[in-house]
Amino acid sequence: MAQARYDLAAEQAVIGAALLAPALMADLAATLAPADFGRPAHVVLWEAMCGMHAAGIPSDPITVTAHLAECGIIGKVGGAAYLHTLTADVPTAAHAAHYAGIVADLAKRRKVADLGSQLSHLATSVTDAADMLAAGRALLDDAEVPGGWSPLIPLGRGRHLPAFPADMLPGWLGDQVRAVAEFTQTPLDLAASLALACLSTAAGGRAEVEVRGSWREPTNLYTVVVLPPGSRKSAVFAAMVGPILAAEKALIERTAPAIIEADLAAKVATKQAEKAALAAANGDGPGRDTLIAEATAAAMNAEAITVPAKPRLVADDITSETAASLLAEQGGRLAVLSPEGGIFATIAGRYSGTPNLEVFLKGHAGDLMRVDRRSREAEHVDKPALTMGLAVQPEILRDIAGMPGFRGLGLLARILFAVPENTVGRRKIGADPIPTQVAADYHAHLHALVLALAEWTDPAVLVLTPDANDVVLEIERQVEPRLAPGGAWSHIVDWGSKYTGAVVRIAGLIHLAENLHDGWGKPVDADTVHRAAQIGEYYAAHALGAFDDMGADTAVRNARTLLAWIERTGMTAFTKREAFRAVQSTQFKTMADLDPALAVLEAHGYLRQLDPPPPKRAGGRPPSPSYLTNPEVHRPAATVHPLAARRAS
Structure with missing residues (x-):
């Protein structure tokens, strides 16, 4: 009844x-x-x-x-x-x-x-x-x-984000990602995002995916993982980037004889041109025209000799001007892989005072780029392919949003963000090392992919099977409503507009990683695009979290920090003094700094302040305020409703 x-x-x-x-x-x-x-x-x-x-x-x-x-x-x-x-x-x-x-x-x-x-x-x-x-x-x-209790109102989309679907990667790559994450006790997201950046380093500028008509997507990516200090980022980078550096060394050794020969030929030709020019200058009479012609031919011969640049696959914290110069030297291919995010401040004008984003915008899109060189005339890079694989601190992510042009010119729209949960304080001591065979397979396969594609001057064109193209069309149909006003991605429409292209790029990289020796001769199938789409959905969810965090005010960010402590420790009730002792940092310098964060958590239904007890004696200091935690906080599935999470992704 x-x-x-x-x-x-x-x-x-x-x-x-x-x-x-x-x-x-x-x-x-x-x-x-x-x-x-x-x-x-x-x-x-x-x-x-x-x-x-x-x-x-x-x-x-x-x-x-x-x-x-x-x-x-x-x-x-x-x-x-x-x-x-x-x-x-x-x-x-x-x-x-x-x-x-x-x-x-x-x-x-x-x-x-x-x-x-x-x-x-x-x-x-x-x-x-x-x-x-x-x-x-x-x-x-x-x-x-x-x-x-009122229903919880989530603090934006930054919480309870999905883990990277490592099973969607090729076997040898997924095994390495899981092993590195286990050994370093770091989020799976860091090694996985860097793995994609390493594939991008190998294939960027050497392969592109033809979708239909004139639509082609290059296979280079920009990945950025957001983690606080002390997260063992450098250890992960060392494990994942090692084969790339080894391949770079092998390329240097392979091209060294050709570089030496070309350099010597250039020096000899230059000397001959100088000698011919001197003879023409000193010549007189009817033979002077002949000497001038010989000097001209000698000069043109010297000019025609090009000394190949020493192969360079990876750079670290470089300026925009240096990046452009290296792209020109390296035939349009370069990767910036770094466990720090200082490059953002550099390209925002830390040294020059003027932001210079052009190379990073065109280097992602593959648009024609003109590079002014000091030693010679300006060069054109027809299809630049720049890769970025970075790990940055949360503060840098928030600074990025305020840097001139980063959002308006479209740099942020090109980045695949990962905002994993911090594992510091919950890491297992004595974790299993990376299995020798797993590390060996990863090194051999990635090394082979770099060397196999290094000689390609014109990009290999990867075509889609008809079924794979149907999958891409379905992705486009799903994305379009999300971009509409009021849609799930309406506030990140710049990022969402590039989503399908990012999925296609990931599909091309997965295809090449699974077909190391003949991937350029096979079409990309529907299963590969499906797997890339699952990785794409992961990055979509994290993009929502990243953009939300970049737009959040200080009180909300601090509330998230406080809430993370409550969730991590399972606190059901606590005093303000206990909370301050636990989270005291540059974020919370004084007890009063907690007040805005506590107010946000109360307004969102996470906490309730209890009525304070009377002081122990008249005129005594009042006791520290006490708070009760909403029981739903410790039920993650109920904190953000699964339908909401599904729709947001």
Whole structure:
């Protein structure tokens, strides 16, 4: 009987009002939980709408209908026709709070009735009085929490982001990624993102994927992993980049004889040209024209001799001008791989005072680039292919957002961000080392890929099978609604517009890594694109988190730091003084610095301040404020609703 006590009209009016006026969802979601609705279809519908609200997706009828259909649950709510009924029958959206009050009141009454039934059952089924009282107290305690807490409002998209799907990588690469992450006790994301950057170093400028028509995607990537200091980034870089440096050394040894021969020929030709020029200058009479012609030919011969540059695959913290010069020397290919993010400050104008992003914009897109050289005339790099694989601290990520041109000119839109959970403080001591065979296979395969593609002057063109092209078309269909105003990616439309191209690039790299010796002669199949798309969804979720963090204010960022401590330690109650001792840092220099963060967590439903007890003596110092943690904080699946996480990704 208790379950039947709900007001159908009031429930319909609440949901209808939220559909008509999505701006009401912030207040309504804080007032009503899905379980407060009595009709099962309304529970499912409200749960989906709350998830969309948490993900920043408006709850208008069209978007909700599309979302329910995408999740495969539209039939559970009565279909699209029922949503139309809800909006058509709502008396007025202005009275939504009143309707919500009716629903909430009846929900509380049902809970009380259910509690009474459970207590009555205890009284008749438990023979021991002490056990009966203990069980009764537990029921009362459990019943107290749902009625006293509002639904959690997520602190943006930066929390509970997915782990890198390493199973989507080729076997030899995924094995190395997992082994390095285990041995260094670092997030899987760091080694995995760097693995893609290493593949990009090998293939960038040497291969491109033909999608259809004139659409071709190069195979170079920009990856940036965000981790705090002390995260063993350098150890991961050493393990992952080693084969690239070894290949660079092998290329230097391979080309050394040709470089020496060309250099010697150039010197000899230059001397001959100088000698011929001197003879022409001193010549006289009828033979002078002949001497001039010989001098001209000698000079042209000397000019025609090009001394190859020493092969260079990797650079570290370089300026934009140096990067452009190296790209010209290296036939348009270069990688910037660094466990630090200082290069962002460099290209923002740390030395020159003027931001210079051109080489990093064109180096990703493969657009024609003109390079002015000091020693010779300007050169054109037809298809520059720059790779970036960086690890940066969170503070640098936030600084990037404020650097001139980084967002407006499109540099941030080209970056695949990874914002993994920090493992410091929870690392296993004495982790298993990287298996010898795994490291050997990784070194041999990556080394072979670099050397196999090093001699390509014109990029190898990788074509898609018809099925693979169909997968790319489906990805485009899925992405487009996300970019629309009010869509999940509407606030990062610059990044989202390049998403499909990024997936295609990743697919090309996976294809080459699985076909080390003849990948350029085989088409990229649908399974490879599917796997690349799963990696792409990972980066999409992390991009939302990264851009959200770049746009968050200090109070929200500090609230996340405090919440991370609460989650890590399992704190259910604590004092302000305890919290300050735990998180004291440059972020929280004084006890007062905690106040904005605590206020944010209270406003989002994570904490509740308890009434302070009276001082121990008159005029004494008041005790430190105490806080109670919402039990849902320690249930990760409930913190950010899975529907919201799915839609946001």
